[in-house]
Amino acid sequence: MIEALWILFAISCGLTEGFLLHGRPPVKTKPDKxxxxxxxxxxxxxxxxxxxxxxxxxxIAFAFFALLTFSLFHNGAMYExxxxxxxxxxxxxxxxxxxxxxxxxxxxxxxxxxxxFIVGCIPVVLYYIFKHQI
Numbered sequence: 001m002i003e004a005l006w007i008l009f010a011i012s013c014g015l016t017e018g019f020l021l022h023g024r025p026p027v028k029t030k031p032d033k034x035x036x037x038x039x040x041x042x043x044x045x046x047x048x049x050x051x052x053x054x055x056x057x058x059x060i061a062f063a064f065f066a067l068l069t070f071s072l073f074h075n076g077a078m079y080e081x082x083x084x085x086x087x088x089x090x091x092x093x094x095x096x097x098x099x100x101x102x103x104x105x106x107x108x109x110x111x112x113x114x115x116x117f118i119v120g121c122i123p124v125v126l127y128y129i130f131k132h133q134i
Contacts, residue, residue: 002051002052003062003065003124005048006048006062006065006069009041010069010070010072011076011077012077013037013040013041013074014073014074014075014076014077014078014080014081015078015080015081017037017074017081018077018079018081018082018085019085022081022082022085022090034103034104034105041070045063045066048062049063049066058127061123061124061126061127064120064124065120065121065123065124066120067120068116069120071108071116072114072117075099076094076095076096077095079093079094079097079098079099080094080095096110
């Protein structure tokens with residue numbers, strides 16, 4: 001399933017960023033590092049969407065899924081990595097923790113990330129239900 005690949009990608013992004021950025025002072029880059037990360041995610045996401053073509057319904061369902069589920073897995077993995085690297089001092093709640101010092105353009109609480117995940121799964125679940133009934 002393409003959705004599982006996206007989840008693995010989101011987790012790998014979170015772990016990578018957690019290990020790369022841990023303990024380093026914030027650095028202003030041009031372009032902003034979040035723009036670069038978003039560009040990377042867009043390339044992978046569009047590649048996965050393209051792989052579902054010509055099934056446009058699956059492509060739309062996956063795009064919705066990808067946009068709304070990324071944060072749960074990315075942030076959770078990043079908080080776990082930072083917790084591990086700090087010996088439990090940073091993000092002691094791990095996966096369900098949330099940042100209060102982020103410089104990201106958008107930051108969500110665990111409950112917001114969880115609700116986004118649930119809503120993002122709806123079109124994919126409906127797609128697979130209807131796909132197997134026809």
